[in-house]
Amino acid sequence: MAQPIKFGIVGCADIARKLSRAIKLAPNATIVAVGSRFEEKARRFIADNGLPATTRPYGSYESLLDDAEVDAVYLPLPTSLHLRWAVAAAGKGKHILIEKPTALCVADLDQILEACETNGVQFMDCTMWAHHPRTAEMEDFLRNSDQFGQLKIVSSIASIYADSNFLQNNIRVKADLDSLGALGDVGWYCIRAILWASDYNLPKTAVAFPNAIKNEAGLILSCGASLHWEDGTIATFHCSFLAHLTFELVVVGSRGNLSLSDFVIPFEENSAPFTFVSDSGFKELVKGWKSLPSKKVVSTELPQEALMITEFSRLVGEIKDSGAKPEKKWSVFSRKTQVVLDAVKESIEKEFKEVEIVG
Amino acid sequence: MAQPIKFGIVGCADIARKLSRAIKLAPNATIVAVGSRFEEKARRFIADNGLPATTRPYGSYESLLDDAEVDAVYLPLPTSLHLRWAVAAAGKGKHILIEKPTALCVADLDQILEACETNGVQFMDCTMWAHHPRTAEMEDFLRNSDQFGQLKIVSSIASIYADSNFLQNNIRVKADLDSLGALGDVGWYCIRAILWASDYNLPKTAVAFPNAIKNEAGLILSCGASLHWEDGTIATFHCSFLAHLTFELVVVGSRGNLSLSDFVIPFEENSAPFTFVSDSGFKELVKGWKSLPSKKVVSTELPQEALMITEFSRLVGEIKDSGAKPEKKWSVFSRKTQVVLDAVKESIEKEFKEVEIVG
Structure with missing residues (x-):
């Protein structure tokens, strides 16, 4: 069986608790890192949500994105921060699962989607x-x-x-x-x-x-x-x-x-x-x-939400392990919305x- | 127990078949006359809907309205005819149960309601x-x-x-x-x-x-x-x-x-x-x-629809037998609609x- 997809969680919003559980429930995904603006907050999130002791806490989003083991990021950030951090994550080759609304406007979303396209990473929004x-x-x-x-x-x-x-x-x-x-x-x-x-x-x-x-x-x-x-x-x-x-x-x-x-x-x-x-x-x-x-x-x-993680991780796995292309329909649905x-x-x-x- | 309210049906529209059954089901109502533009059509309606053989068929709406035994009329006519026939019926002292929409416009409805008011008759639309x-x-x-x-x-x-x-x-x-x-x-x-x-x-x-x-x-x-x-x-x-x-x-x-x-x-x-x-x-x-x-x-x-007939007939009975005033709320609801x-x-x-x- 293929390795589970390794997630980094970028931001400790309340909804991230629900998604952490979903990643734990999904058979093909695992959490390896949590990033926050404050390392202590990331550390507390890991403990409060029963994540493995090996989960790495980061005191900045950048440092999480620099973690080479992270395959994919879940972005529960406020919408105004989506553009910056989704583009940055795609630039580091991370697959992107992003909270909705995807962006403040379609012009911003287009920049995110372009970054995903350029870097060959999967994009999906969290319409569970x-x-x-x-x-x-x-x-x-x-x-x-x-x-x-x-x-x-x-x-x-x-x-x-x-x-x-x-x-x-x-x-x-x-x-x-x-x-x-x-x-x-x-x-x-x-x-x-x-x-x-x-x-x-x-x-x-x-x-x-x-x-x-x-x-x-x-x-x-x-x-x-x-x-x-x-x-x-x-x-x-x-x-x-x-x-x-x-x-x-x-x-x-x-x-x-x-x-x-x-x-x-x-x-x-x-x-x-x-x-x-x-x-x-x-x-x-x-x-x-x-x-x-x-x-x-x-x-x-x-x-x-666990089925969403499973499907996202399946797509990421196919890209990672079999050289498949990202599934475009999810960006099409997001963009039309x-x-x-x-x-x-x-x-x-x-x-x-x-x-x-x-x- | 008080006499049942005696209905005349003005027009043999399809919906009148349903309302005839409702009048038969209501404990305080009965049908005594059916009017159509053609007496033969009224006669056939009486037979087809199992109305009592004593039900009087009329070959014009006017003649039905002239039937002194009729307490109330049910008007399933096309909306464009409501103004004319509702005003005529009220003028003859008939209580009015009218199909919806009540009129082509509120100015027309106001004429109907004024006729009802002037003649002290109950008004109700058929919002069953x-x-x-x-x-x-x-x-x-x-x-x-x-x-x-x-x-x-x-x-x-x-x-x-x-x-x-x-x-x-x-x-x-x-x-x-x-x-x-x-x-x-x-x-x-x-x-x-x-x-x-x-x-x-x-x-x-x-x-x-x-x-x-x-x-x-x-x-x-x-x-x-x-x-x-x-x-x-x-x-x-x-x-x-x-x-x-x-x-x-x-x-x-x-x-x-x-x-x-x-x-x-x-x-x-x-x-x-x-x-x-x-x-x-x-x-x-x-x-x-x-x-x-x-x-x-x-x-x-x-x-x-039989409950509607029962309530309408109860109100008519109170006017007829106890000198009550018409219940205004039904015209208020119709008018606002x-x-x-x-x-x-x-x-x-x-x-x-x-x-x-x-x-």
Whole structure:
């Protein structure tokens, strides 16, 4: 069996605790180094998260990147730091698993992707739900034209209720660290889900909803938009730090529909449901529906984030051991998501003007 | 026990078959007359729907309205005829149960409501789901600030997949009969549900989504809009004749959320589900949700349309037998729905300009 992929974690953000566990759970990955601006913080992270005693703590991100044993880095840094550290990591030949949103704007992301391309390293963003087996099962339904028909409507809501501590102190609401706010954080998932539902066909335009809610620093706490394709397909999404935890996704085609209420973080780790129906209609005298929606529960031994690590590590292993090329689809998905996100942001800034989406 | 309320049915539209059954099921209502433009059609309707042989067929709407025994009329006429016949019926002292959309515009509806007011007759539109006991149970949840908190987001989809026969021949796509198309038909339910969720607080503005789909006569087959309150609450809806049967409603507050997938026509007649959750959040390391949504199934002996007839007849009975005043809330709900519908239509006509909603 091939050697597990050796990860360095660049930054000790809270989400890195979850991903450390995921790397430990993945059969083909291991953590060998943790970098922080303060070595003591890296050391504490290693101890607190039960990482092997051999894990090397670094007091700077540079020194972690100079560790020749590190195959791949996980970057949970604030979005404003992605460009600098992703480009630096790629320059050192490290494969890159990066938190979302991938960058502050698509121009920044393009620099990251170019650095990955130049250095032949794998790129993947941390949209974990994409790796849940439920996603593949739903895709089978959506791509089956007999069952689902042609895409017509997508509706998505992603909200996390932020307490006052979060609203005052979390990096996701600090303009200098993460200037995309709720749009970059939970909105990313909605946009990605909409693109996934549309088989990654970019919409033609985006129109933000009026009156996005911002904090004092001008950072988005709640917003939404409609996205429009030339064939009349419409998608809408709401993303918010001010509403109760909600991860709704409804996809409606001409012949069927599909819905789920936990698309970002499944209710439970080891199984995840979705509901779908095809070719229904009304009974005589509209006494009810001819066929009722079915619920399917998809089991998984590993949580979605560990499956993401497994897939990323598999791709890195193929590059490392078999001279394969990086899998491009993950950068394509990231880039399309960022392109739409940029258009929504522009529409918010231009008072919900219709903004053309240029891939 | 009081005499059952005696209904006249004005027009033999397909939906009148469903409502005839509802009137038969209601314990306090009965059908005594059916009017059509052709007496033969009225006669056939009486036979086909198993109405009592004593039911009087009329070859004109006027003659039905002149039947002194008729207490109340059910008006399933095309929307363009509502103004004329509702005003005429009220003028004859008939209580009015009217199909939705109530009128082509709020100015027309105001004439109808004024006629009802002047003549002291009850007015109610046929938003059947409002009368399902599920609706009351959901309302208890939504109005409970501990469980639901403050309203933040509403998302609704109502679509009925129309076959080519419907798209060519149904009155709901004929510009001269029902010029509101999908917006007036299924969109009505979305708007009403959004108002219901907001405790009938009118939004401040409406913005239609770009690129509503219209037929050759310019009639709306698919459209949508976002609605905006001053406190930042946003609702969106999609309505369509071009997408698979879908009746989704998601209501998100600061402390909880609620969702259902059959809000207009329940999957089954005698029981209807909804899902809700309060004060959830993530488990340690975001391994899942702290508390999972609960599903509640609400049973009913009578289908929602028979409950509507029962409630309408109860109100009529109180007016008739006890000298009570008409219950105003039903005209208030209708009028607010029509006001928002008008604003959405105006926004579509003005290329998704933001339109102020004036109650």
